[in-house]
Amino acid sequence: MNRASDGWIDWRELITMLIIVNVIVGTDMMPLVLFKLGKNATWTFPLIWGVLIIVPLLALHSLLKLYRNKGLIQIIYDLTGNYLGFILSGGLFLIVFNMLIRMSYNFVQETSDIFLDTTPDLELYLLLVGAAYFIAKYGFETLGRVSSLLFPYLVAVFIVFVALARVDFIYQFLYPLGGPGIEKIIKSSVVHIPLLMEFILVATFFPFVNNYKDYRRGVWGGLAVSIITISLLLMIYIVMFDYNELQVVSHPFNLLIRVTGISRFFMNFDAFFFGFWLMMVILRISFYLYLNTALFAYLLKIKEFEPLLLPFATLTILIGFIPENLIKNIRIFKQNIFWNNVWWLLLALPLLLWAIAYWKGEFKHEKG
């Protein structure tokens, strides 16, 4: 076997991909929703999510270890049978599809609000989703490779960015530490745990990863880095703007990069940071497009799913045109029946699967 082109990804690519895909959560529209709930203690949200997701992830990983070369959907089918399996996987597919559409819509809106106000949305859609499709078309490993190539630069840019922004930080804005009260923090953060759903859903691609050890390393490492980074980002918003303004500002990240500059000579560096942000956005859309198509294919047990990428990319654009404006979009997002119930579904699913496996005696099987 030629080691050179085996088409698998190892932990480096997995970890960078997960981080890039997930960290964007801290820079899109979501902080607006989160800050309304968490006020100046919003930065604790990601940490809470991180703690809560540990047990389901452990359960999921033990299942993946058990089933070796099977992805999440195959495991669901194996454990719950065709009928229930279809419902569960279908649910996952709808969640991801929903997410993909809202997300791409948000990014298009954000780009157009900030830089290209008169450019029609259709063009931005074509560019962003088109580029995402282009990457996804080359497959999962290219997604991983591009992420791992970009990652060092992104880290460097992020460090520069924080160093530049640091001048204007007022750390006292973090106080009172309790924010709206611990009870409220936990209650409102739990509902938004699906923002970390990549870490569970990436199990769909378990067969694409070199081995279990690489997978485990990638997921746990990615989880740790991205919750810390998101938390740090939210913290930076707070110490920069205070929570009051954040409840009004729709794109805090873009406001932030606008304020950041090097001395009086380069007052504005926003397009520079914006460029790196856009790369991450494209990778995120690409990941979701790929995930979505894969889920659909596995759901219907279609073997070759890469030809389906183009139809799904087109569908994303078409559906994205339905909501009228941003506020409405967020409301749909919030009131969505799916969204309100997704959090427990995501947390419960791995545990449920593990319980079924345990009940069926699959784990004993392994020992014997």
Add this chain to the structure above:
Amino acid sequence: MRRVKLLLILLFLIILLTGCFDKSELEELAYVIVIGIDKGEVNGFEVTYQIGNPQVGSSDRVSAGKEPASEIITLTVPDLVTVRDLANISVSREVTYSHLKVIITGEELARSGEAFKLFDSVLRDEAIKHEVMLIVSKEKASEFIRGNEHELETRPHKHYDFMSRRWEETGLVPDATLLRFIPRTLDDAGLFLSTYATAKKGETIYGYEDQYLAGQVKKEGGNPIQMIGSAVLKEGRMIGTLNGEATKVVMLLRPQTVRRSMLASYADPLVKGQRIAARWMKTEPTRIKMNLSTDIPKIDVVVPIKMMILAIDSGIDYVEDLERQKILKDSIASSLERKSMEVIKKTQQEFKGDPFQWYLIARQQFWTLDEYKNYDWMKKYPRAETNVKYDIELTNFGRQFRPFNKEDIKD
């Protein structure tokens, strides 16, 4: 299949190649450097633009000799954003705020409190940077802008750039930017200080170097504008002014480190009527302790200052004599403390609000936001008992140790 693909690509390209929607060439834009806002005659606002002229002072090749460095126009409009299009009735280029440096509000408008509403539209307009400086002018903003004759820097952006950099150092005015104005106003816990300026000579008074308010300094020649002191804004409405000295004190008492080097003079403790000039720096954050358990907040403030003596008029040797050094230190500290207490009293009684950002420290005393909000710092502050101490460290005595005295000269 190949044909379908080709067709799709072509379609894609056709849609994409219609781009260039947001494109604008550099020379097709009018760069507004300064915006002045005044109250209009009926309902709206009078907005004044100072638009920079790229052709003056930028390049030798293209200098347009007779053109002025900037164009100033005033329009009456309902808000700051739509005025951009209206301006095109006389300005030949598309107006952009991307290089806006200063927003000047007339005192009349600032006192009416309507200025804050205007800034809401600023927030929505992404083109405006949050580092934009805020200035309150004593007269109408339009008059101020027209009265500002910056001769050394012909181009207005350079003038305000340099000016703001000096302010960071001298501390005679607060460095008021949009970035800080919005959260502080929204937070409704403290007062916001904005730079106070005028281009008209008022009644001049004579005081020590910093006890002036804009317009009170006796000055001959040069640019007629004077920017010193600050306008005090409470909940977005201007309620009073602080002179240069008070502004400096406010800056000192604020919790964050402000790395400034300021020049100031103090009364000589041993010889009446003589002054000692010093340069001081604040390199460490102010140490503030609070006790909010009782109804009347207790605040202890310690300001660490590093001081460097520059000139001793009386010729008394404060340098080599440690005892005299101590006397000097104590006298400076007590004079600073006295001044600070005066400023605090003024803010408590006259403004009923805290410009020192002590609310940031107060926030640290609470566990949840609700508790903090219920405490209502704005209401509690006027009754607070404050205690200010200056911790002065004489670090340096300039280039010479001891002042010359008469004997030195005689020999």
Add this chain to the structure above:
Amino acid sequence: MRSEKEVNSMKFLKNMFSSRVNSQTAIEQEEKLSKSLDENLNRLKEAFSYPNNEDFKVRELYIENIHRKAVLLSLNGMVDNDAIEQHIIHPLLEGTNIKETEEVDLIKKVITSKNASKVSSLRKIIDDILIGNTIILMENYNQAISIATTKFSHRSVQPSTRETVLKGPKEAFIESGDVNTSLIRKRLRDENLVSEKIVVGERSLSKVSMFYIKDIANPELVDRVRKRIKQIKADTVMEIPMLEQHIEERSYSLIPTVLYSERPDRAVSFLQEGHIILLMDSSSSCLIVPVTFWSLFHTPEDSYERWAYGNFIRLIRLFSFFIALLTPAIYIAVTNYHIEMIPTDLLFAIAATRERVPFPSVVEVFFMESAFELLREAGIRIPSAIGPTIGIVGALILGNAAVEANLISPILVIVVALTGLASFTIPDNSLSFLIRIMKFVILGAASLYGALGIVVSFICFMAYMSDFKSFGVPFLSPMAPYYKSSNDLILRPPIWKQWLRPFYTDPEDDIRKKEPEGER
């Protein structure tokens, strides 16, 4: 030194021969020699259009010792006349030790030339004559003797002109297979260095020598390359740049899959990493397969210079890589879409000069960039005698005069000059083309959508690059996908730490030496 005339005449001859062969006297592959000397001679004369073809030399001899007539056949200009004289004719005529036996073996006993063999097929004889052998036909024998007497004129080894270094060996490959082999073997005295000869083309006689180190290069890779060369379906593969185009897997791709080098030291260092080198007799360069981005990006100088200096020049080249690719695009994006990024003073300076320029800035940039490419092309095509003029013309007319005439704004001269200068630092010609073409693509995208356009085109380019493979080796490996290697990528470790061979070629023998212990 071989003059151009000679080259032309040789090509002409070859063409003439091949057309002859193609016409009515085509000789079947299996046709054997007959016992009659005259018959054989006539067949061959006919094949070479004798006597019209004056280069076809026929020398008749009578060998007294065995009382036989013999005929020497060779092509003028391809053989070493001295060698024929000394090693063939002289021994045959004056050799006293030939006994009068029936089955005399001339090869073993008489001919002193180092390389001789017996041939019996007529086709093979013609082929041998065409590669410069001398053929001896004997009376009453149905076999001929083919003696290697090839000698082409070629220039002597000269310093490299395309890949110059300040520190390190200077010599470059020349248009001679033997010399090139000696240049490689001189540096790599290894019994495992194998050179396979593969004949390419359907009718031509070009030979490709494939060099690899048997116990390092991956046999699968060797097979793959060998197969790829054998698959070539072409009349002739004349020169190595054409071979490059024949063996590459994706002809329409912008990215090169083969490295073209004229430096033997470079070839040897690639051999040691498990790559394969291809050489042809007629070309003064070699091909290296497979390649990665890094092999195109590195220069031999990086390794010859000390660690700090080598890395410094690498960083400069990395920087200029991005400058050459992105500067015009960034200029357009910033001046047309992200005006707030420019410091106000600079903005005013640009705006002021732009005010008198009648074109949009995109047109300005395209105009200047094309002018620069024009200049570059002219510089290569121009006869060297009037070369210096081009510099004057370029600098004077395009730079200053265009600004004076308000065709472009002065800052653009800086943008274009910087881009051009940066593109000259790209060591590999193919990579340089890639960047220069991509520069225009990204520039176009930037002029449509500003930073968004740059990002979208750049990330698609990146995805394409990371998916791209050269002979099964991912183009950006060992960085992405990650493989173990000596980390000789953007920066390089000190030479003693480079103990691993890159794994992407999947070498048989992974390590160069033992892992160094401790720090030095």
